[in-house]
Amino acid sequence: MTKALLEVKNLSKAFPVKKDIWGRTTLSLKAVNNISLEIQPGECLTIVGESGCGKSTMARLILKLIEADQGEVVFEGEDILKLKPTELRAKRQDMQMVFQNPFSSLDPRYKIADTIAEPLKIHRKMSDQEIKQRVLELVTLVELDETILSKYPHQCSGGQNQRVSIARALALNPKFIIADEAVSALDVSIQWKVLELFKKLQKDLGISFLFIAHNLGVVKYIADRVAVMYLGEIVELASKEDLFSKPLHPYTKALLNAAPIADPKQRDRERILLHGEIPKPTDIPSGCPFHTRCPIAEAKCSEIKPELEFHQEGHQASCLLL
Ligand SMILES: Nc1ncnc2c1ncn2[C@@H]1O[C@H](COP(=O)(O)OP(=O)(O)O)[C@@H](O)[C@H]1O
Ligand SMILES: [Mg+2]
Structure with a gap:
């Protein structure tokens, strides 16, 4: 096996949600709990x-946009949290x-050309001509017409x-991109075109992706x-292949049942539909966190916490009954 580009080890983050008059946390919300992946x-x-x-929180922790409480994020052998x-x-x-x-992540005062050029101006010593050339390359890469460069968002x-957001993300030749619901806000027909673009970038440029999605059709296409x-x-x-054809965890099985994916181009579902209330992350159930909604839970599931x-x-x- 090749060496992992990214290794996340035991990453955790709890947000304080209530404090007493001395400023001590009395209630916290476990948003990300002991996550490891490669x-x-x-x-x-x-x-x-x-x-x-906790998907977005995990993404922000990995890029150190917020501080982790615990864990390591090893990128090319270095713990970036340190x-x-x-x-x-x-x-x-x-x-x-x-x-x-994209509307909230692009600056409305900047022309598209300046938005894409910004990371190059900050991080690269390039002449105006070189920047212009690179910006042109980038819009072509994301399959936009160059006439867009003089427009505003x-x-x-x-x-x-x-x-445009993708072109800017590509400006410095990254090895890794986190796409957080990056197609969820787009019209369905456009979603698939942008997904194709992500796939092309993965294939042609060898970029690794952490791709956050709630639509199983999207997952099935890109993952x-x-x-x-x-x-x-x-x-x-x-x-x-294994996840869709032989899911093991009762939660995964419920997800796959809740969202039929026969036609991946069907209308996107805003939320995954699943029976029962999702517990509050300030009050995570004991034992297996899924036991309160699990159709096959046994007595031990409320007592013993399963490991992944x-x-x-x-x-x-992570299920005690496997
Ligand atoms: N800055 C914050 N302060 C307090 N709670 C937060 C903060 N950011 C996220 N949360 C909470 O953490 C949990 C996970 O949120 P998030 O990572 O955005 O989930 P997802 O991206 O999967 O929808 C949610 O309960 C959310 O309300
Ligand atoms: Mg999110």
Whole structure:
């Protein structure tokens, strides 16, 4: 096996939600709890799970946009959580993020050309002519017409703006991109075109992706491997083929049942539909966090916490009943 590009080890984050008059935390919300995963060079690992299960928090922790409470994020052999600010700035050039809503991530005052050129101006010593050339290369790479360069975000469609965000993310030749629901806000027909673009970038440029999605059709199209999250934890991790054809965890099975995926181009579902209330992350159930909604739970499931373990080659799940 090749050496992993990214290794996340035991990553955790709790947000304080209530403090007493002395400023001590009296209630905290476990958003990400003891997560470990690896991403190989050129691989697309997809994260799927219901809204609020900690996907975006995990993404922000990995890029050190927020501070982890615990854990390591080893990128090319170095724990980026331990880097000094200047070292981190250098490393960040290799690790980029594309967000859900291009309108809020693009500066409305900048022309598209300046938006794409910004990272080059900050991080590269290039002449104006070289920057112009590179910006042109980037818009071509994301399959936009160069006439877009003189426009502002409000003059472009959602799909065009998302391509601009991707072009900017590509400006410094990153090795790794986190796409956080990067196609979820787009019209369905455009979603698939942007997904094709992501796939092309993975294939042609060898970029690794952590691709966050809630639509299983999207997962099925883009993923090499899939991690299923529930209440801040990974409950199952497998190749896409194994996950869809022989899911092990009752939660994964429920997800697959809740969202028929026969036609991946069907209307996107805003939320995964699953019976029963998702528990509050301030009050995570004892034992297996899924036991309160699990159709096959036994008495021990409320007492013993299952570990994420290998049950088949390359296929991990955390369930006491496997
Ligand atoms: N800055 C914050 N302060 C307090 N709670 C937060 C903060 N960011 C996220 N959360 C909470 O953490 C949980 C996970 O959120 P998030 O990572 O955004 O989930 P997802 O991306 O899977 O929808 C949610 O309950 C959310 O309300
Ligand atoms: Mg999110």
